[in-house]
Amino acid sequence: MALLEDLHWRHAVKAYDPSKKVSTEDIRKIVEAARLAPTSSGLQPFRVIVVESQELKEKMVEGALNPEVMRDCSHVLVFAAWDEYTPERIDAVYDRTTEERELPKGRFNNYTDMLKKIYGAQTPEQHFIHTAKQSYIGLGLALAQAAELRIDTTPAEGFNNQVVDEILGLAEHGLKSVSLLYVGYADKERDWLGTMKKVRIPHEEFRIVK
Numbered sequence: 001m002a003l004l005e006d007l008h009w010r011h012a013v014k015a016y017d018p019s020k021k022v023s024t025e026d027i028r029k030i031v032e033a034a035r036l037a038p039t040s041s042g043l044q045p046f047r048v049i050v051v052e053s054q055e056l057k058e059k060m061v062e063g064a065l066n067p068e069v070m071r072d073c074s075h076v077l078v079f080a081a082w083d084e085y086t087p088e089r090i091d092a093v094y095d096r097t098t099e100e101r102e103l104p105k106g107r108f109n110n111y112t113d114m115l116k117k118i119y120g121a122q123t124p125e126q127h128f129i130h131t132a133k134q135s136y137i138g139l140g141l142a143l144a145q146a147a148e149l150r151i152d153t154t155p156a157e158g159f160n161n162q163v164v165d166e167i168l169g170l171a172e173h174g175l176k177s178v179s180l181l182y183v184g185y186a187d188k189e190r191d192w193l194g195t196m197k198k199v200r201i202p203h204e205e206f207r208i209v210k
Contacts, residue, residue: 030151033144034141040134046134046178048142050077074185077180081175094112135178154182
């Protein structure tokens with residue numbers, strides 16, 4: 001029941017207290033939850049960029065739909081996905097896997113050859129659609145971990161991806177931004193949603209049994 005209680009507790013905070021900062025240790029835990037997320041074929045085709053610099057946040061505000069939230073939160077976590085699948089990226093993941101599991105290099109060649117064939121028949125645009133979807137699994141686990149720590153968050157898609165990508169130099173890493181997670185502590189006087197009842201579709205309506 002603990003996880004459900006955490007999820008009942010959390011909400012998308014609408015105003016943060018700029019004087020309260022989340023500890024480095026807790027940010028690491030939130031990112032670790034995203035790192036441990038399951039992904040298709042174990043490829044982990046996304047990264048999390050931790051923005052704690054106020055100077056960087058001020059620059060990124062230009063592309064934000066909710067600039068005050070970005071400006072006042074403690075950290076901005078940027079979930080950025082691979083721009084495409086490449087044979088080199090696939091091999092790098094499975095070389096690490098065999099090395100850490102002390103297996104012969106190439107142990108999974110049949111499987112990786114299949115992956116390369118599948119992705120080789122697709123466009124980079126199709127790749128990014130898939131990698132972006134994978135990143136949302138990590139975002140969900142990061143939200144849950146933050147809630148368990150009683151740290152406030154606001155997930156966001158409302159931002160100018162091009163602005164964020166350029167400021168953070170994501171293209172140099174073969175990444176494109178997908179979503180943001182604002183992290184910090186709510187300003188209870190200004191966070192108008194904090195005092196409102198959490199409303200969701202009733203369980204009986206949400207769950208469809210066949």
